[in-house]
Amino acid sequence: MIARELREIIAAAISEAAAAGEIPAVETPDFVLERPRHKAHGDWATNAALALAGSIGRSPRDIASILAARLREKGLSPGDEGEAGTLREVEVAGPGFINLTLSRDRVLRELARVAGEGKDYGRWDFGGGRRFNVEFVSANPVGPLHVGHGRWAALGDALCNLLAMVGYDVDREFYLNDFGTQMEVFAASVEARYLELSGVHAEFPAEGYHGTYVVDIARTLLEEDGGSCTGRPGAERRAELGERAYRIALAHIKDSMESFGVHFDTWYSERELQQGGAVEKEVRGLLEDGLAYEKDGAVWMATSRFGDDKDRVLVRTGGAPTYFAADIAYHLNKMQRGYDHLINIWGADHHGYVRRMQAAMEARGHPDRLEVILGQLVNLKRGGEPVRMSKRTGEMVTFDELVAEVGRDAARYLFLTRSQDTALDFDIQLAVEESMDNPVYYVQYAHARICSILRYGMGKGVDLSEDVPALETLRLLASQEEWDLALKVFEFEELVRDAALDRAPHRLTRYLEELAATFHVFYNRHRVISDDSGLTAARLFLARCVRQVLLNGLGILGVSAPESM
């Protein structure tokens, strides 16, 4: 690939210059190689001379001149008017940048590589097949998902695709908090609604879930059993209704995720963990290993010994384990399942929890294995007025409503254009209106346009074979717009790597918009299919490369690439 090749050439130029005594021998510095913002600065640019200046103590421009001479020698190999090598031009600029312009044939060869790699273009193997577990959404299964969960679904799924693209073996996991307090509150709420609907007076629990969906679930239960639960003993009735309501809520969540295109490999049940004794066993183990102790009638874990601000309760006075205790057992369970690395995507409201969880992992011999990605919250609004997203108050906009109104592609894209570090103000009405202008259509349109060109070509009897045209033919690509497009295509590989390493899928949306824009400009300026069969073949080939990258990129985001719009 071009970037790697350029890096190697630059590194070689540095060591050769040092060997020749032109500069003092130093370790090759970390230098930047990037696409410059301005076209006048070449196709690629490096700050290698600036990076060397500090340790060498000579002016950056002098060093740049020395390196540039070496680069010219290496990059501009003779023959074919200087086009056979990697570079066409090497220039020292500004405070000491070296601007590089690629040779025409090198660009065309790279284009052929893009076509050759096809759906694997952008793939890396530095993950080495290491097993990653990515846990996300993990909403309490006591009602429908709300809009905020959509952000984690879109983010988690895209991140998993990115990680898989760079060579990790990724599993998606959803943790079900199907045990404990909130399940009991849920059961009590459903029971009360069930009784009300049956015409029996019932006291609604003080802290119960007021959402209308609870009534809907109760109605479904009533329709199922004809009210036969009404006369049963309270505890028994509540347990049964709670259990059936849970199944309904869970099925709903699974449907929502699948129809959003997010498939979880594992739905891990806290209940199984608890009922299998894993939580108690872990608490005992921590006590035995001197990592936990009893105080004030409770059991505490000594997380402060591992970087936490203070120790945390594992078992409350009265014997009930905390969520934290269960979470320790759960995360150790993940490790036992053979994962090399764990990633959790949590809302920012859980950030106070990160330190103690990592402390627990460290205490159990897994330092640095748990990575927590904190996503800032979605602030829901309706007509400019804030709406609290709470199952308790029941006032919420569901995830399904959003997807139904703005569509799956627009919803996914909407969530992915923003970095997870930024809080997202989300007005459902505005979202519906703005979905008409959603940049996702801009990107998809570029793809549809290319497909349209191919259809048109077919009608015209143009040769649509997918063979790479001969170099002679590709050399007909000579306009500024065509070069811009080719170079934009080449950015994809490094972008995928960087986005994966930085856990930043949003960069991909930005890139795809740039690629689409570059294509639209090209399209408006040049006809792909014309009477010139050579030029037609060359441009069709270029368009195909663009299409491939659009496909690969949209695929990572989990957004469809329609052939017509």
Next chain:
RNA sequence: GCGCCUGUAGCUCAAAGGAUAGAGCAGCGGACUUCUAAUCCGCAGGUUGGAGGUUCGAGUCCUCCCAGGCGUGCCA
């Protein structure tokens, strides 16, 4: 009080420490007899919250201040 995140165009947001801070939307003006006008071209829009500092270079890193969000439970 302490901790994490954020503050960039009217709005929503970009910008691995790089050169003249960019897109979309909104606004104004243009381009369809030609492969899809969900497109393109142009204009306008900025003291990157403020003040210091680090260095060849700071929206980005450091310190302090201001503002907003979220935490700071024997809740989950």
